[in-house]
Amino acid sequence: MRPIERRIDAYLSEHLDRYLEETARLCAQPSVSARGEGMVECAQLVGRMLEAHGLAVRIFPTPGAPIVYGHADGISPRTLLFYNHYDVQPPEPLELWSSPPFEPTLRDGALYARGACDDKGELVARLAALDAVREAHRGSLPCGVTFVVEGEEEIGSPHVVSFVQEHLDLLRAQGAIWEGGGIDPEGRPVLTLGVRGVLSVELSVQTLTRDAHSGAAHRLPNAAWRLVWALASLKGPDERVRIPGFYEGALPPSPLDEELLEALPDYEELERQIYGVREFVRGLRGKELNRAVFEPTCNIAGLTAGYQGPGMKTVLPARAAAKVDFRLVPGQDPNDVLVKLSAHLQREGFGDVSVQCLGAMWPAKTAADAPFVALAARTGAEVYGRPALLVPLEGGSTPIYAFAGPLGDLPVVFAGVGYWDNRAHAPDEHVRLQDWLNGARHIARILEGFAAL
Amino acid sequence: MRPIERRIDAYLSEHLDRYLEETARLCAQPSVSARGEGMVECAQLVGRMLEAHGLAVRIFPTPGAPIVYGHADGISPRTLLFYNHYDVQPPEPLELWSSPPFEPTLRDGALYARGACDDKGELVARLAALDAVREAHRGSLPCGVTFVVEGEEEIGSPHVVSFVQEHLDLLRAQGAIWEGGGIDPEGRPVLTLGVRGVLSVELSVQTLTRDAHSGAAHRLPNAAWRLVWALASLKGPDERVRIPGFYEGALPPSPLDEELLEALPDYEELERQIYGVREFVRGLRGKELNRAVFEPTCNIAGLTAGYQGPGMKTVLPARAAAKVDFRLVPGQDPNDVLVKLSAHLQREGFGDVSVQCLGAMWPAKTAADAPFVALAARTGAEVYGRPALLVPLEGGSTPIYAFAGPLGDLPVVFAGVGYWDNRAHAPDEHVRLQDWLNGARHIARILEGFAAL
Incomplete structure (x- = not known):
C-alpha cells in the first residue's frame, strides 16, 4: 500500500463515527417518493450536506421531487460523476422491523434504518471518500466531481432524462459511479457494467x-379467456417471445463479455435455496444461468380477473388485465417493442386487447475493456483483497441510459456498500460498518486514480 | 274458466293481504347461509308456517342448515313434490337498497325485501295455492304434497344429496315443482325443464x-406463465374444449328440444343491451344463442397472480391461480370431467398445475313430452293468457339431480313468481303482487290437474 492510500484508509477509520452520525441524520429524515413524503425536506438536507463536504450545490425542481446537484473542481480537468438517490422505499410492514425504520440504530456492527444502505449510507460513503482524498492531497481533489442525487429512483426516475438533457453542460464527465454496488456472498467486489432496458405495459x-353469470358462458364472451389467449400468443412454454421482430437488433455478449460471464460464480445452488426452484427456465443449469x-x-408481473376469494363464484368476468414487463438487451429499443407488440396483437386477432405503456427504460452497457473499468477492478481488488467480479449485464433496469448516451458513451460502473443480505426494500434494511468502510475506501481509490486514466 | 278455478282465483285475491303479511314475516327473519346467520330461527319459522298450512312437519338437522320437510296426503295417492329454500343471498351492498333488506316494504304494487322473490315469496305462494285448492275442494287436497325447504341453496346445496338418499321413502313423488320460475319480458310463463351440471375447480x-424481482425472468420460472399456458391448453379462441374425451356422452337436443328451442324468442338484442356485447361467442346470432x-x-371465473394495483411492480409471481367452471350437458359427468382434466394437464406437461375440486353438480333434464310438462304448460297458458315457453335446458345449475335420479326419473318443472327485473341476489329485490298472484294460481291449477295425469 502506498502512503497516500494508507492516509486515506486511516482517515476513514478515524472519522467513521462522524460519518455514521451523518448517515443516521439523513436516514432519520423520511423521504418516501411513492407517497411524496418528506421529499423537499430531504432534498434540502442533502444539499446542505453536499455543501458541508465542499461542493457547490444547486437544487433543481422537477414536476416531482427536486434533483440535488453538487460540483467541485479538481486538479485534473477530468470529472467523475456520481449518481445517487435520496428517496427510499416505503418502510411497511412496520411490525417486521426490529427498530423503527426512521430511528437509525447501531447494533451488531451495522446501522439499521430505511435507506441505511439504499441509498443514503452509500451517498455518505462517497462524501466521506471525497473528504479523505482531499485530506490526503492537502485540501485539493485530484479530479473534478459531480454529484446527481435524485429523489425518484424508487418510482422509476420519471424526470431524470429531461434533467440530463437540459443540463448537459453541467454534467460533462469522463466516467460515472452508479448507486447500488457491493460485494458477493464470498466477499468479492461486484462491479456491474450494464443493465437491461425495460418496457412495462398493462x-x-x-x-x-x-x-x-357463468351459466351464460356458451353465449357471452369472457374477458379472462381473451386475455389468456392474447398472453399465450406472446410466449409459449419454450420461453421464446413470439412477437415478430422482437429479437431484432439484440446484441449477443461480446467475446470479452463471454469471458467475464465464464469467470462469474455458479449461483444455481444459491438460487435453489433462496427461491426453492425445482427447474430453472428452459432447464438452464450452472453458469448457463448467468449467460441467459x-x-x-x-x-407476467400480475394477472387479475373476476372472483379471487375463497371457494367459487360462478361469474363470467367482463374485464381482465395483466401487467407485463419486457427486459431488453443492448441493441433493443422499448419504443420499437411497444409498436411491435401492438401490431402483433392486432394481427393475431386480439385487437380488443388494449395496450397501455406504464414505463420504459433503455438498456445501457459499458465496454468491459474501458480503462475506467480496469481502474475500478484494480482498486476493488486492492481494498477487498480479492479479485473483482465484473458483471457485463444485470437482469434489472436503471436509468443509466439517461446519462451514458447523452454524455457521449460515458463509462459507468456500480461500486458500493451493499451485501447480499442488506434487506434493501425490506424490513430491517442495514449497512454493515465494514462494508461501508470498504465501499468508501474503494471510491477514494477510484478518485485517486481517475485523473491518470 | 271452470267454477273450481274461479273459486281458487277468487280465494287468492281475497286473501292476498294475509299472504303478503306472511311473506313479510318470513322475509323479516334474516337467513344468510353464506355466513350462517339466522338459519335455525328461519327453519323453525318455516316449520311453523308449513304446519299452519296443514302439513305434517319434520325438521332434519344437517352438518349445515336444517332441512324443513312437510307432507300432506291428498285424495289421490299421487304426490307432488315442491323444492324451495329459506336461505337468502347476503344483502350487501346495503346502501343501494331503497328500504332496508330485512324490513319488508310494499310500494308501487310490489313487496321489497331480501328473499321477497328468491325464494320466500315463492314458498308462500305455494302454500297459498294449497289453501286455495283445499278450500275449493271442501278441505281436501286432490293429490298429496311434499315440501322440501332447504337452507343452503345459495351456497351450493352441499347437504341435499345425502338428505334425499337417506329419506327416499319420505320423498316418493310423481312430479316436482322447482323453485325459481317466472315470466319472460313479454309476460309469457317460462317453464324450465332442465339444467346443466357443473364442475368447479381451482x-x-x-x-x-x-x-x-422480474429482472430474474430469464432464470426463474414464472407461475403466471405456467397458469396461462395451462389454461390455453384447455380451450382456444375457437371455444372448443381440448380435454380429450370432454364431449364424450354429451347428448344433443332431442327433436322435441329442437322444436322448443326454435319456439323460444330471440334474446340477442336484449343481451346486447344488458351486457353491451359486441360479438357473441363463436359469432352466434339470434336463435343460435338459445341452441348453444x-x-x-x-x-374462467377468476384469475389472480402477482401485482394487481395501479402502475407497475417489477415482480415475478411465485404463485398463480384460476377459478374455472365447466357447465355440463345431459350425458356428461363432472367426476369423469375432473379425471380427464387432470390427465390432460399431466399429459400436456402441466403436472405442476394442481387441480382442486370446489364443487360438482350433475345435469338433469325432464323430457319435454312428459304429461306433467303438458299440464304445467296448459295451466300456465290459462293463467297468463299466453302460451308457455318451454326451456329444454338452462345455462345454470341447481341440484335437481339430487332428487330426479334417486326418485326414479321424476319429472321436474320450474314455475314461480319471478320476472326479468326482480333483482334476486341484488339490492332492491322484490316481487310484484300480480306476479305473486299469477304464480300461486298456476301452482293451484297444477295441483288441481295432477291427480288425473
Whole structure:
C-alpha cells in the first residue's frame, strides 16, 4: 500500500463515527417518493450536506421531487460523476422491523434504518471518500466531481432524462459511479457494467359492460379467456417471445463479455435455496444461468380477473388485465417493442386487447475493456483483497441510459456498500460498518486514480 | 274458466293481504347461509308456517342448515313434490337498497325485501295455492304434497344429496315443482325443464417459494406463465374444449328440444343491451344463442397472480391461480370431467398445475313430452293468457339431480313468481303482487290437474 492510500484508509477509520452520525441524520429524515413524503425536506438536507463536504450545490425542481446537484473542481480537468438517490422505499410492514425504520440504530456492527444502505449510507460513503482524498492531497481533489442525487429512483426516475438533457453542460464527465454496488456472498467486489432496458405495459380486455353469470358462458364472451389467449400468443412454454421482430437488433455478449460471464460464480445452488426452484427456465443449469441475462424476457408481473376469494363464484368476468414487463438487451429499443407488440396483437386477432405503456427504460452497457473499468477492478481488488467480479449485464433496469448516451458513451460502473443480505426494500434494511468502510475506501481509490486514466 | 278455478282465483285475491303479511314475516327473519346467520330461527319459522298450512312437519338437522320437510296426503295417492329454500343471498351492498333488506316494504304494487322473490315469496305462494285448492275442494287436497325447504341453496346445496338418499321413502313423488320460475319480458310463463351440471375447480401453480424481482425472468420460472399456458391448453379462441374425451356422452337436443328451442324468442338484442356485447361467442346470432346451451362450456371465473394495483411492480409471481367452471350437458359427468382434466394437464406437461375440486353438480333434464310438462304448460297458458315457453335446458345449475335420479326419473318443472327485473341476489329485490298472484294460481291449477295425469 502506498502512503497516500494508507492516509486515506486511516482517515476513514478515524472519522467513521462522524460519518455514521451523518448517515443516521439523513436516514432519520423520511423521504418516501411513492407517497411524496418528506421529499423537499430531504432534498434540502442533502444539499446542505453536499455543501458541508465542499461542493457547490444547486437544487433543481422537477414536476416531482427536486434533483440535488453538487460540483467541485479538481486538479485534473477530468470529472467523475456520481449518481445517487435520496428517496427510499416505503418502510411497511412496520411490525417486521426490529427498530423503527426512521430511528437509525447501531447494533451488531451495522446501522439499521430505511435507506441505511439504499441509498443514503452509500451517498455518505462517497462524501466521506471525497473528504479523505482531499485530506490526503492537502485540501485539493485530484479530479473534478459531480454529484446527481435524485429523489425518484424508487418510482422509476420519471424526470431524470429531461434533467440530463437540459443540463448537459453541467454534467460533462469522463466516467460515472452508479448507486447500488457491493460485494458477493464470498466477499468479492461486484462491479456491474450494464443493465437491461425495460418496457412495462398493462394489457386489458373488456368484453361486456358488466360481469355475467357463468351459466351464460356458451353465449357471452369472457374477458379472462381473451386475455389468456392474447398472453399465450406472446410466449409459449419454450420461453421464446413470439412477437415478430422482437429479437431484432439484440446484441449477443461480446467475446470479452463471454469471458467475464465464464469467470462469474455458479449461483444455481444459491438460487435453489433462496427461491426453492425445482427447474430453472428452459432447464438452464450452472453458469448457463448467468449467460441467459443476454436473453430478453417477457414477464407476467400480475394477472387479475373476476372472483379471487375463497371457494367459487360462478361469474363470467367482463374485464381482465395483466401487467407485463419486457427486459431488453443492448441493441433493443422499448419504443420499437411497444409498436411491435401492438401490431402483433392486432394481427393475431386480439385487437380488443388494449395496450397501455406504464414505463420504459433503455438498456445501457459499458465496454468491459474501458480503462475506467480496469481502474475500478484494480482498486476493488486492492481494498477487498480479492479479485473483482465484473458483471457485463444485470437482469434489472436503471436509468443509466439517461446519462451514458447523452454524455457521449460515458463509462459507468456500480461500486458500493451493499451485501447480499442488506434487506434493501425490506424490513430491517442495514449497512454493515465494514462494508461501508470498504465501499468508501474503494471510491477514494477510484478518485485517486481517475485523473491518470 | 271452470267454477273450481274461479273459486281458487277468487280465494287468492281475497286473501292476498294475509299472504303478503306472511311473506313479510318470513322475509323479516334474516337467513344468510353464506355466513350462517339466522338459519335455525328461519327453519323453525318455516316449520311453523308449513304446519299452519296443514302439513305434517319434520325438521332434519344437517352438518349445515336444517332441512324443513312437510307432507300432506291428498285424495289421490299421487304426490307432488315442491323444492324451495329459506336461505337468502347476503344483502350487501346495503346502501343501494331503497328500504332496508330485512324490513319488508310494499310500494308501487310490489313487496321489497331480501328473499321477497328468491325464494320466500315463492314458498308462500305455494302454500297459498294449497289453501286455495283445499278450500275449493271442501278441505281436501286432490293429490298429496311434499315440501322440501332447504337452507343452503345459495351456497351450493352441499347437504341435499345425502338428505334425499337417506329419506327416499319420505320423498316418493310423481312430479316436482322447482323453485325459481317466472315470466319472460313479454309476460309469457317460462317453464324450465332442465339444467346443466357443473364442475368447479381451482387451478393453481407455485413455481417458487417467494416472489422474485422480474429482472430474474430469464432464470426463474414464472407461475403466471405456467397458469396461462395451462389454461390455453384447455380451450382456444375457437371455444372448443381440448380435454380429450370432454364431449364424450354429451347428448344433443332431442327433436322435441329442437322444436322448443326454435319456439323460444330471440334474446340477442336484449343481451346486447344488458351486457353491451359486441360479438357473441363463436359469432352466434339470434336463435343460435338459445341452441348453444347444449354446448358444454369451460369458463374462467377468476384469475389472480402477482401485482394487481395501479402502475407497475417489477415482480415475478411465485404463485398463480384460476377459478374455472365447466357447465355440463345431459350425458356428461363432472367426476369423469375432473379425471380427464387432470390427465390432460399431466399429459400436456402441466403436472405442476394442481387441480382442486370446489364443487360438482350433475345435469338433469325432464323430457319435454312428459304429461306433467303438458299440464304445467296448459295451466300456465290459462293463467297468463299466453302460451308457455318451454326451456329444454338452462345455462345454470341447481341440484335437481339430487332428487330426479334417486326418485326414479321424476319429472321436474320450474314455475314461480319471478320476472326479468326482480333483482334476486341484488339490492332492491322484490316481487310484484300480480306476479305473486299469477304464480300461486298456476301452482293451484297444477295441483288441481295432477291427480288425473
